[in-house]
Amino acid sequence: NAGVMQNPRHLVRRRGQEARLRCSPMKGHSHVYWYRQLPEEGLKFMVYLQKENIIDESGMPKERFSAEFPKEGPSILRIQQVVRGDSAAYFCASSPPTSYYEQYFGPGTRLTVT
Amino acid sequence: AQSVTQLDSQVPVFEEAPVELRCNYSSSVSVYLFWYVQYPNQGLQLLLKYLSGSTLVKGINGFEAEFNKSQTSFHLRKPSVHISDTAEYFCAVSSNTNAGKSTFGDGTTLTVKP
Numbered sequence: 001n002a003g004v005m006q007n008p009r010h011l012v013r014r015r016g017q018e019a020r021l022r023c024s025p026m027k028g029h030s031h032v033y034w035y036r037q038l039p040e041e042g043l044k045f046m047v048y049l050q051k052e053n054i055i056d057e058s059g060m061p062k063e064r065f066s067a068e069f070p071k072e073g074p075s076i077l078r079i080q081q082v083v084r085g086d087s088a089a090y091f092c093a094s095s096p097p098t099s100y101y102e103q104y105f106g107p108g109t110r111l112t113v114t
Numbered sequence: 115a116q117s118v119t120q121l122d123s124q125v126p127v128f129e130e131a132p133v134e135l136r137c138n139y140s141s142s143v144s145v146y147l148f149w150y151v152q153y154p155n156q157g158l159q160l161l162l163k164y165l166s167g168s169t170l171v172k173g174i175n176g177f178e179a180e181f182n183k184s185q186t187s188f189h190l191r192k193p194s195v196h197i198s199d200t201a202e203y204f205c206a207v208s209s210n211t212n213a214g215k216s217t218f219g220d221g222t223t224l225t226v227k228p
Contacts, residue, residue: 033216042204042218043158056215091157101146101165101208103216107157
C-alpha cells in the first residue's frame, strides 16, 4: 500500500511565478490536509479537503493561495505570484473517512522562491 | 482553541542514555495526541498516538508516551537511545471538534552523541 505521495519534492520558482504542489492520498483515504513548515518551526495547518469540498480553510492566507481536491486526480495546492516568504516545506497528509485524526504524511515539497 | 507547547527546543543526550521529550497541551475538549519524528529533509513519521484507553502508549522504535490528563501532558520517553534517533520530534493534538486540524508544537531536536 503506497503512502501519501507528493510531487515535486523540490520546486524552485522566481518571484511572481505560480507554484503548483500535488498530493495523492493513500489508497482508501478521502481526506486531505495541507500544512506549511517554515524554517525552524513546526507545522501549521492550512486547509482540510474532502473530494470536491473544502471543509476548513482557516489556515490559508487570504490571497494568492488556493487548494482543490477534485473527484479524479490529486489534490493541488496553488500559490500565485509567489514571494520569498512563501519559501517553506509544504506537507500533505491524508486520513481514512472514519478516523480523520489519524493523519499520514507525505514527504513534502520544498519550495524555494528566488 | 487548542495549543501545544514542547518545553525543550533542543535535547542533547549520550548514546544508550534515557531521554524524555516534554509536551504540554491545552484544549477545552477531549483530545487525541500524537508524536511524530522527522529526519532531515524528510516527511513526518508517526511514532505513536493516544486516542483513548490506556494512558501508557507504546510506539515504534522503542518509544513510549504517557497521557496525563490532570497535568495536560504527553511526554515521550525512551529508556536507551541510539545515534539513529537523532531527529526532530513533534507533538501534536487534535480533537473531534477541530476535525482535521492538528495543532503541532514547534518541535524538539534530539541529538544523540556517541
